[in-house]
Amino acid sequence: MSRTGTSVVVVGGGVTGLSTAWWLARSGVDVTVVEKGIVGFEASGRNGGGATHYQSPLFHEEQRLWPQMDELLGYPTEYQRERIIFQVDPRKEKFHEGLSLRLPAGYDWEVLDPKQVRELVPLAGDNVVSGVHFHFGGHANPQRTAQAYAWAAQDLGATILQHTAVTGIAMAGGRVTGVETAKGTIGCDALVIAAGPQTGKLAAMIGVGLPMAAARAEMIVTEPLAMMPITGVDGNGLYGRQTLRGNLAYGGGPHEWQDDVVLDAAPPKPSGSVTRNLAKRVAELLPKAAHARVIRSWAGVIENTPDGRPVIERLSDPGNVVVATMSSVGFGLSPASGHAIRDLVIDGTCSFADLSKLSLKRFAGIRDDWRAHLKWLPPQAAEVRVGPGGQAAR
Numbered sequence: 382m383s384r385t386g387t388s389v390v391v392v393g394g395g396v397t398g399l400s401t402a403w404w405l406a407r408s409g410v411d412v413t414v415v416e417k418g419i420v421g422f423e424a425s426g427r428n429g430g431g432a433t434h435y436q437s438p439l440f441h442e443e444q445r446l447w448p449q450m451d452e453l454l455g456y457p458t459e460y461q462r463e464r465i466i467f468q469v470d471p472r473k474e475k476f477h478e479g480l481s482l483r484l485p486a487g488y489d490w491e492v493l494d495p496k497q498v499r500e501l502v503p504l505a506g507d508n509v510v511s512g513v514h515f516h517f518g519g520h521a522n523p524q525r526t527a528q529a530y531a532w533a534a535q536d537l538g539a540t541i542l543q544h545t546a547v548t549g550i551a552m553a554g555g556r557v558t559g560v561e562t563a564k565g566t567i568g569c570d571a572l573v574i575a576a577g578p579q580t581g582k583l584a585a586m587i588g589v590g591l592p593m594a595a596a597r598a599e600m601i602v603t604e605p606l607a608m609m610p611i612t613g614v615d616g617n618g619l620y621g622r623q624t625l626r627g628n629l630a631y632g633g634g635p636h637e638w639q640d641d642v643v644l645d646a647a648p649p650k651p652s653g654s655v656t657r658n659l660a661k662r663v664a665e666l667l668p669k670a671a672h673a674r675v676i677r678s679w680a681g682v683i684e685n686t687p688d689g690r691p692v693i694e695r696l697s698d699p700g701n702v703v704v705a706t707m708s709s710v711g712f713g714l715s716p717a718s719g720h721a722i723r724d725l726v727i728d729g730t731c732s733f734a735d736l737s738k739l740s741l742k743r744f745a746g747i748r749d750d751w752r753a754h755l756k757w758l759p760p761q762a763a764e765v766r767v768g769p770g771g772q773a774a775r
C-alpha cells in the first residue's frame with residue numbers, strides 16, 4: 382500500500398487511539414501514537430470487555446467487526462460472542478419489556494425463563510426471575526485487545542511513543558501543526574485527540590469546549606471456575622465475563638465521581654468497600670460461585686460526557702483535528718470508532734454511520750453547573766451544599 386504523505390499524530394494509546402492508528406496505517410497513512418504512559422494502561426486495559434452497544438450509531442460496525450478482529454489484527458483478542466442478561470430481583474421480572482423496540486432489527490434474541498437461564502449459566506441459582514439471550518454482542522479481553530491493536534498498527538508501520546505526555550498543541554495559520562512534549566514538538570498534518578478523560582483538557586488547549594467528568598469504577602476477578610456455555614453474563618447491576626481460563630471478571634456501579642484527573646496521576650486503587658459490594662452482588666447473581674475467592678481487583682477511570690454518549694467529531698476550526706472520547710462504551714466500540722475516525726481524518730466524513738448524534742454541537746449552551754445539576758460531584762464536594770445565604774452547610 383502506498384504512503385499518502387499525510388502524517389497524523391494520535392494523542393492517547395488506549396483502544397480508541399490504537400484502533401485509529403491501526404485503521405490509518407491500513408490506509409497507508411504515516412501515524413504516530415503519543416502516549417503518556419504505556420498502551421492500554423488506563424480504562425482500555427481495565428474494563429469489563431463488553432461489546433454489545435445496541436444504542437450506538439456504531440453498533441452495526443461493532444457487531445460486523447468483532448468476529449473478524451483476531452484475523453484482521455493477527456493477534457488474539459479472546460473475543461467471545463453472545464450475551465445473557467438476567468435478573469434476580471423479583472421487582473425486575475419484566476426488565477425486558479420494550480427491549481424489542483430498542484434493539485435494532487436483524488439481531489436475534491429471546492426471553493429466557495429461569496430454567497433456561499440456569500442451563501446456559503450453570504452458576505446461576507434458584508433466585509433467577511427472568512433473562513434474555515442475545516445471539517449477538519459479546520466480550521473480549523481488554524488487555525490483550527489493546528496490545529493486539531498496538532502490535533498490529535506497528536506491523537503496518539505506525540510509531541508508538543510511550544512515556545511521552547502531550548503538554549501543549551502548536552498552531553499556525555488556524556491549523557494544528559504539532560504537539561508539544563517534554564522531548565520536543567512532534568509535527569503533524571492532522572491531529573486526533575483520543576485521550577480518554579483528558580480529552581476535554583486537550584481540546585481546551587485549542588479553544589474547544591468539551592464537557593466531561595471522570596469517575597472511578599472497580600472490577601473484581603475470582604479464581605477459575607468450570608466454563609459456562611455462555612461466558613458473557615450481566616445482571617444485578619453488574620457487567621461481566623468469564624475469561625478463557627474460567628475466572629469471573631465483574632464490575633458495576635457505584636461509580637465515584639472525581640474532581641479532576643491530573644496528567645501525571647497514578648491510576649486509582651480499588652477501595653475495600655466497593656470491592657466487597659461487587660463480590661456480594663456477584664454472589665447474589667451467581668450463587669453457585671459464591672464460594673469462589675476474589676483473587677484480583679483494580680480500579681479505572683471512566684470518561685463521561687453529560688449525556689453518556691461518545692463524542693466523535695472532526696472539528697471545523699481548526700479543521701485538521703478529530704476529537705474522540707467514548708463516554709464509558711469505548712472498549713466494545715473500538716473496532717468501529719477507529720474506522721470512523723480514520724474516515725473523518727482521511728475523507729472528512731464517516732462512510733458507514735451517521736455520526737451526527739455524537740457531535741459536540743449537542744453541548745452548545747450547556748449550563749455551567751451541569752455537573753452539580755446531574756449530581757456528578759466527587760464525594761467531598763457533594764457533601765458541601767451551599768445554602769441560600771451563600772454559606773457552605775454540611
Ligand SMILES: Cc1cc2nc3c(=O)[nH]c(=O)nc-3n(C[C@H](O)[C@H](O)[C@H](O)COP(=O)(O)OP(=O)(O)OC[C@H]3O[C@@H](n4cnc5c(N)ncnc54)[C@H](O)[C@@H]3O)c2cc1C
Nearest residue numbers: 393395396397417425428429431547577681710711712713
Ligand atoms: C471498570 C471499567 C469497566 C468498563 N467496562 C466497559 C465495558 O464492558 N465495555 C466498554 O465498551 N467499555 C467499558 N468501559 C469504558 C472503556 O474502558 C472506555 O470507554 C475506553 O477504554 C476508552 O478508551 P480510550 O482509548 O478512549 O481512553 P483511555 O483508555 O482512557 O485511553 C486514553 C489514553 O490517553 C493517554 N493520555 C491522556 N492524556 C494524555 C496526554 N496529555 N498525552 C499523552 N497521552 C495521554 C492515557 O494515558 C490513556 O492511555 C469500562 C471502563 C472501566 C474503567
